[in-house]
Amino acid sequence: MENTNCDLCGSKNYSNVTHQTDLIHKSTQDYFTIVECNDCGLNFTNPRPSIKEIGSFYSESYTFHHMHDLKTRIKKSPIGKMINWIANSPLAYIFFFIPSISNLLGSQVKPAIEDPIIKYIKEGNVKNFLDIGCGSGINPHFWGSGSSLIASKQHVEVFGCEPDNSSREFLNSNGIKCWSGIEEVEDGKKFDLIRMNWSLEHVHAPSKYFEFIDNHLSSQGKAIIAVPNYKGLIYSLSPSCVELPIHLYHFNKDNLLNYSKKNNLEIINSLTFSYPSMFSFSYDVGLLPNNFVFKKDIIFSKKLQNMLNIFDKFGVGNDIVITLRKTNVNIN
Numbered sequence: 001m002e003n004t005n006c007d008l009c010g011s012k013n014y015s016n017v018t019h020q021t022d023l024i025h026k027s028t029q030d031y032f033t034i035v036e037c038n039d040c041g042l043n044f045t046n047p048r049p050s051i052k053e054i055g056s057f058y059s060e061s062y063t064f065h066h067m068h069d070l071k072t073r074i075k076k077s078p079i080g081k082m083i084n085w086i087a088n089s090p091l092a093y094i095f096f097f098i099p100s101i102s103n104l105l106g107s108q109v110k111p112a113i114e115d116p117i118i119k120y121i122k123e124g125n126v127k128n129f130l131d132i133g134c135g136s137g138i139n140p141h142f143w144g145s146g147s148s149l150i151a152s153k154q155h156v157e158v159f160g161c162e163p164d165n166s167s168r169e170f171l172n173s174n175g176i177k178c179w180s181g182i183e184e185v186e187d188g189k190k191f192d193l194i195r196m197n198w199s200l201e202h203v204h205a206p207s208k209y210f211e212f213i214d215n216h217l218s219s220q221g222k223a224i225i226a227v228p229n230y231k232g233l234i235y236s237l238s239p240s241c242v243e244l245p246i247h248l249y250h251f252n253k254d255n256l257l258n259y260s261k262k263n264n265l266e267i268i269n270s271l272t273f274s275y276p277s278m279f280s281f282s283y284d285v286g287l288l289p290n291n292f293v294f295k296k297d298i299i300f301s302k303k304l305q306n307m308l309n310i311f312d313k314f315g316v317g318n319d320i321v322i323t324l325r326k327t328n329v330n331i332n
Contacts, residue, residue: 133199
């Protein structure tokens with residue numbers, strides 16, 4: 001384990017926020033502490049696993065590394081797409097009286113948010129796309145497989161950065177150049193789209209990634225960063241409701257704004273969002289207080305989603321997505 005100063009401002013002064021073990025992946029029984037910088041407000045795990053140690057805390061079946069697991073195959077299949085469509089349509093209510101199906105549909109309820117990668121590719125100004133922390137290039141998290149590297153390859157030139165060896169080998173075998181880290185990318189290489197989908201919270205030095213985006217984003221390019229929002233509702237209920245110790249940083253919009261300003265970048269769009277299954281899963285593994293009970297049926301999930309949509313508009317959704325561009329860009 002290693003101790004670290006604040007990555008954003010360099011301060012050595014911080015206060016403890018919460019203390020928790022790995023209740024999600026069960027990689028260890030050790031406890032880890034989240035601290036808050038007393039000078040700039042950044043939250044981070046400290047002490048933390050070093051770069052050499054961190055790999056041991058990722059399970060072999062870690063979702064975004066695994067290429068052929070049953071869950072991924074089902075989600076990509078016509079059956080999986082149909083389940084998702086039914087769950088988010090009025091048709092779902094007719095299955096309420098079949099508990100197993102009702103709960104399955106309830107787990108798929110989510111807000112309707114446009115995938116920013118697909119949006120920018122459709123606009124036609126994107127020649128290439130870099131996904132940092134891309135995993136196997138199949139599952140880009142919330143939006144499903146539509147904007148994965150494998151899918152995006154049909155429309156633009158795609159590249160990846162991924163430290164997991166098996167994922168990188170899979171992508172390279174599919175004709176997608178994938179570096180193990182951003183330091184391997186050639187200095188003069190520019191990208192029209194750069195994405196970090198729930199990967200920035202895993203890195204040891206976020207400042208290096210904002211600097212990389214500044215240096216490698218084309219003049220009219222866009223960078224999309226999605227991370228857990230540590231000012232989100234679920235973290236107000238339980239500050240330890242995070243993936244420790246593999247989440248090293250715990251961001252909010254103010255942190256992301258400050259990182260951007262330091263690196264010739266500006267936020268041109270941001271939104272927060274939440275979905276019911278995050279609450280039910282967190283409760284099941286013991287990350288939420290016992291007096292919070294979340295049902296899993298389709299009716300409860302839809303009612304909860306409607307309520308969460310209201311909170312999301314006030315910036316307290318559990319996840320935050322920002323779009324960046326280079327500062328002083330001529331938009332004409």
